[in-house]
Amino acid sequence: MEDPPKIVSHARKKQRDYSGSQKAADALLMIALIAIAATYIGSRWSIDDSMPEKVIDSAEVDLYLIPRGAYTSADIIANGSQTASEKFKAFQAKHDFKPKVGDAICPITRTKANPACSWIIGGNEYLFCCPPCIDEFLLVAKSNPTSIKKPSFYLQGSK
Numbered sequence: 001m002e003d004p005p006k007i008v009s010h011a012r013k014k015q016r017d018y019s020g021s022q023k024a025a026d027a028l029l030m031i032a033l034i035a036i037a038a039t040y041i042g043s044r045w046s047i048d049d050s051m052p053e054k055v056i057d058s059a060e061v062d063l064y065l066i067p068r069g070a071y072t073s074a075d076i077i078a079n080g081s082q083t084a085s086e087k088f089k090a091f092q093a094k095h096d097f098k099p100k101v102g103d104a105i106c107p108i109t110r111t112k113a114n115p116a117c118s119w120i121i122g123g124n125e126y127l128f129c130c131p132p133c134i135d136e137f138l139l140v141a142k143s144n145p146t147s148i149k150k151p152s153f154y155l156q157g158s159k
């Protein structure tokens with residue numbers, strides 16, 4: 001009469017162990033499903049959110065938001081504390097290769113400058129033909145400030 005209860009209790013223990021590991025497996029499966037769902041939702045969101053905006057890289061942020069050389073903190077504020085690609089997001093470049101005498105010209109390309117494409121550097125407003133030329137000119141203004149002239153220098157002369 002002593003033996004049968006031992007077998008039963010042993011069998012019950014085994015059953016408990018089994019159901020315990022089954023619960024753990026179920027929990028892992030649930031975690032995996034939640035993780036997959038979160039990844040899917042997350043990827044959908046980031047696609048929907050990031051598509052319309054250009055990603056501003058750190059080199060561009062350094063160029064536009066850190067004063068150096070001829071480019072001052074006052075200039076950065078005057079330009080709206082942003083990069084040219086942010087400010088001129090919708091800008092459509094239309095290069096005019098034949099500026100008339102007296103026309104403002106882009107200091108980089110010497111094509112006719114567009115008054116809508118301007119940037120403050122050293123307290124002076126410079127006009128450019130397109131936003132990438134602002135990048136290039138600003139780099140020179142920061143690294144070699146004595147090489148840039150006043151805006152009045154960048155006018156089409158007589159040929």
Ligand SMILES: [Zn+2]
Nearest residue numbers: 109129130133
């Ligand atoms: Zn340009």
